Amino acid sequence: xxxxxxxxxxxxxxxxxxxxxxxxxxxxxxxxxxxxxxxxxxxxxxxxxxxxxxxxxxxxxxxxxxxxxxxxxxxxxxxxxxxxxxxxxxxxxxxxxxxxxxxxxxxxxxxxxxxxxxxxxxxxxxxxxxxxxxxxxxxxxxxxxxxxxxxxxxxxxxxxxxxxxxxxxxxxxxxxxxxxxxxxxxxxxxxxxxxxxxxxxxxxxxxxxxxxxxxxxxxxxxxxxxxxxxxxxxxxxxxxxxxxxxxxxxxxxxxxxxxxxxxxxxxxxxxxxxxxxxxxxxxxxxxxxxxxxxxxxxxxxxxxxxxxxxxxxxxxxxxxxxxxxxxxxxxxxxxxxxxxxxxxxxxx
Amino acid sequence: xxxxxxxxxxxxxxxxxxxxxxxxxxxxxxxxxxxxxxxxxxxxxxxxxxxxxxxxxxxxxxxxxxxxxxxxxxxxxxxxxxxxxxxxxxxxxxxxxxxxxxxxxxxxxxxxxxxxxxxxxxxxxxxxxxxxxxxxxxxxxxxxxxxxxxxxxxxxxxxxxxxxxxxxxxxxxxxxxxxxxxxxxxxxxxxxxxxxxxxxxxxxxxxxxxxxxxxxxxxxxxxxxxxxxxxxxxxxxxxxxxxxxxxxxxxxxxxxxxxxxxxxxxxxxxxxxxxxxxxxxxxxxxxxxxxxxxxx
Ligand SMILES: Nc1nc2c(ncn2[C@@H]2O[C@H](COP(=O)(O)OP(=O)(O)OP(=O)(O)O)[C@@H](O)[C@H]2O)c(=O)[nH]1
Ligand SMILES: Nc1nc2c(ncn2[C@@H]2O[C@H](COP(=O)(O)OP(=O)(O)O)[C@@H](O)[C@H]2O)c(=O)[nH]1
Ligand SMILES: [Mg+2]
Numbered sequence: 219x220x221x222x223x224x225x226x227x228x229x230x231x232x233x234x235x236x237x238x239x240x241x242x243x244x245x246x247x248x249x250x251x252x253x254x255x256x257x258x259x260x261x262x263x264x265x266x267x268x269x270x271x272x273x274x275x276x277x278x279x280x281x282x283x284x285x286x287x288x289x290x291x292x293x294x295x296x297x298x299x300x301x302x303x304x305x306x307x308x309x310x311x312x313x314x315x316x317x318x319x320x321x322x323x324x325x326x327x328x329x330x331x332x333x334x335x336x337x338x339x340x341x342x343x344x345x346x347x348x349x350x351x352x353x354x355x356x357x358x359x360x361x362x363x364x365x366x367x368x369x370x371x372x373x374x375x376x377x378x379x380x381x382x383x384x385x386x387x388x389x390x391x392x393x394x395x396x397x398x399x400x401x402x403x404x405x406x407x408x409x410x411x412x413x414x415x416x417x418x419x420x421x422x423x424x425x426x427x428x429x430x431x432x433x434x435x436x437x438x439x440x441x442x443x444x445x446x447x448x449x450x451x452x453x454x455x456x457x458x459x460x461x462x463x464x465x466x467x468x469x470x471x472x473x474x475x476x477x478x479x480x481x482x483x484x485x486x487x488x489x490x491x492x493x494x495x496x497x498x499x500x501x502x503x504x505x506x507x508x509x510x511x512x513x514x515x516x517x518x519x520x521x522x523x524x525x526x527x528x529x530x531x532x533x534x535x536x537x538x539x540x541x542x543x544x545x546x547x548x549x550x551x552x553x554x555x556x557x558x559x560x561x562x563x564x565x566x
Numbered sequence: 567x568x569x570x571x572x573x574x575x576x577x578x579x580x581x582x583x584x585x586x587x588x589x590x591x592x593x594x595x596x597x598x599x600x601x602x603x604x605x606x607x608x609x610x611x612x613x614x615x616x617x618x619x620x621x622x623x624x625x626x627x628x629x630x631x632x633x634x635x636x637x638x639x640x641x642x643x644x645x646x647x648x649x650x651x652x653x654x655x656x657x658x659x660x661x662x663x664x665x666x667x668x669x670x671x672x673x674x675x676x677x678x679x680x681x682x683x684x685x686x687x688x689x690x691x692x693x694x695x696x697x698x699x700x701x702x703x704x705x706x707x708x709x710x711x712x713x714x715x716x717x718x719x720x721x722x723x724x725x726x727x728x729x730x731x732x733x734x735x736x737x738x739x740x741x742x743x744x745x746x747x748x749x750x751x752x753x754x755x756x757x758x759x760x761x762x763x764x765x766x767x768x769x770x771x772x773x774x775x776x777x778x779x780x781x782x783x784x785x786x787x788x789x790x791x792x793x794x795x796x797x798x799x800x801x802x803x804x805x806x807x808x809x810x811x812x813x814x815x816x817x818x819x820x821x822x823x824x825x826x827x828x829x830x831x832x833x834x835x836x837x838x839x840x841x842x843x844x845x846x847x848x849x850x851x852x853x854x855x856x857x858x859x860x861x862x
Contacts, residue, residue: 370588428801429802429803432797432801433797433798433801433803436797437794440790440791440793440794440808441810441812443790444787444810444812445812445813447779447780447782447783448753448779448780448831449812449813449814449815450778450779451780491813491835493811493813494810494811495808495809495811495812496808496809497806497808497809498806498807499803499804500804500805501804503803
């Protein structure tokens with residue numbers, strides 16, 4: 219992640235991957251040197267948070283080693299300096315790593331009203347392209363993408379998700395599974411999310427609209443926070459099959475006198491248990507949540523009447539999707555072990 | 567009540583109008599008294615007076631409008647900014663207490679030490695010092711005091727207590743919730759007011775199990791659901807129900823009566839969500855009746 223000082227790079231990293239409340243980013247200290255953060259999801263990420271004044275030769279690694287570059291630019295900063303910096307990096311990357319995904323986050327977008335927001339976005343986009351074109355027509359080939367982002371809403375999650383999609387080799391297979399899933403249960407939209415960061419790893423072929431995306435994002439955040447509130451803080455289970463209180467269960471288990479069949483059922487239930495949830499709105503939409511792997515969850519949006527009348531079909535298809543996704547994840551992992559002698563980590 | 571800028575209108579807009587904290591900076595100073603009627607539980611209507619805190623208004627509340635402002639008060643909520651040290655504020659506060667004693671001697675008093683988010687950790691000593699100062703100024707009047715901020719669940723904790731003190735027969739509700747919890751094999755059942763999502767009452771059995779749960783869970787649930795409701799409204803949807811089967815517990819949040827939502831928390835993995843929903847459906851009539859009886 220590159221960009222001028224105070225553009226919001228550290229905030230982006232902290233909000234997405236360290237669960238920092240957006241308002242708390244106010245207290246973040248200025249980044250003085252490159253900080254590398256790792257994050258493990260369907261692919262392992264290594265995110266380099268670079269200081270604002272970094273120059274091309276100070277990156278400390280060959281530019282060829284990066285899979286993606288995110289350049290963060292304050293939306294009110296339509297002037298020369300950040301744009302020159304951006305152009306400098308684009309041209310440097312183009313020389314050694316012309317296929318790198320170059321992503322520009324036009325950031326702090328919530329600060330402006332809609333009209334100014336789109337106008338500034340357009341200006342930044344245009345200025346960068348004009349500058350590049352002046353330098354050489356070759357640069358038109360560069361895959362350069364612009365996103366409007368803000369840590370205060372799900373626009374940041376959407377933009378970062380799109381960055382990750384380009385790095386996941388198995389994306390097409392995941393998308394295919396989701397397409398089959400929505401066709402089978404006739405639901406309009408399904409996402410596969412990384413639960414901790416609220417980034418979606420894949421979605422079906424229908425277009426992503428901000429409304430369903432933000433609703434599913436907010437739903438995951440709700441579940442992430444709600445979970446710990448009603449699970450035991452002390453580690454002792456709240457409920458046990460052979461006693462009314464948590465206390466009596468822990469004593470009976472340790473004395474070895476507990477009912478073995480009920481423990482066996484419990485263990486079996488545990489092995490097959492995948493958390494799930496659903497929320498409905500007054501207008502008749504249901505958002506479902508099914509955990510698929512340790513990190514990933516399936517979110518689907520469908521009419522409540524459909525959900526209620528086809529609950530069985532939905533659950534049945536979730537099982538198949540889960541098997542498919544798990545196989546893909548295993549294959550990803552294996553592939554990584556195989557070539558772990560060479561380059562293993564995707565740098566961003 | 568409270569000095570201008572202390573955050574009264576902000577908290578009102580969060581709790582009663584479902585606005586997010588980020589929009590409060592756009593609020594202008596309140597001119598005179600803004601009244602709100604909020605239908606709470608059945609026939610219980612909360613009549614909320616947000617009194618603009620600029621000196622000119624305070625002077626008039628305490629002089630010419632004295633009997634109008636201070637008669638028939640159920641609770642007086644006085645908001646103090648945690649960082650402000652203002653002598654005239656304490657003079658107004660003392661005078662308000664005095665007027666309250668004359669015109670509504672039965673009224674409860676709540677003191678909110680507000681904008682707690684602005685002070686650095688450790689917050690506890692700062693709060694304790696301010697608490698001591700305020701309670702000293704309160705004299706022999708009984709007052710409850712809370713540290714609050716619009717940016718976290720503390721606001722919901724304070725306001726749940728405020729509302730709770732206004733609900734007649736809250737214990738009866740709690741008793742019925744306990745019966746309902748037992749019927750569902752629930753660890754606990756929580757009743758929320760529908761628009762504010764403030765906690766009205768909770769079941770009271772399974773004490774030993776509940777003590778293992780996070781003690782801030784009620785206010786944090788209020789805050790969470792309010793935030794989710796706001797996200798729904800931003801895309802022109804309106805929140806309706808929630809069911810979760812997570813690792814460790816099952817929960818259903820659904821409408822109980824016209825003005826309330828019920829949250830049923832179950833730790834027994836054998837119990838299915840649909841059974842809980844059925845139980846809620848069957849309990850609705852009873853709780854509607856309860857509300858009607860209580861307020862007539
Ligand atoms: N940091 C912080 N700011 C807050 C908090 N609550 C309110 N504010 C801010 O304080 C300012 C004043 O809030 P108001 O609610 O308008 O104050 P008021 O008490 O109604 O003032 P008058 O109507 O003049 O009496 C706003 O800019 C709010 O955003 C809080 O908990 N923390
Ligand atoms: N309004 C707004 N402020 C933001 C946003 N993202 C970051 N900031 C603020 O911008 C400031 C600088 O952020 P920081 O992450 O330290 O910038 P860095 O130097 O690029 O790492 C902080 O005060 C953040 O709170 C955003 O989306 N909207
Ligand atoms: Mg006001």
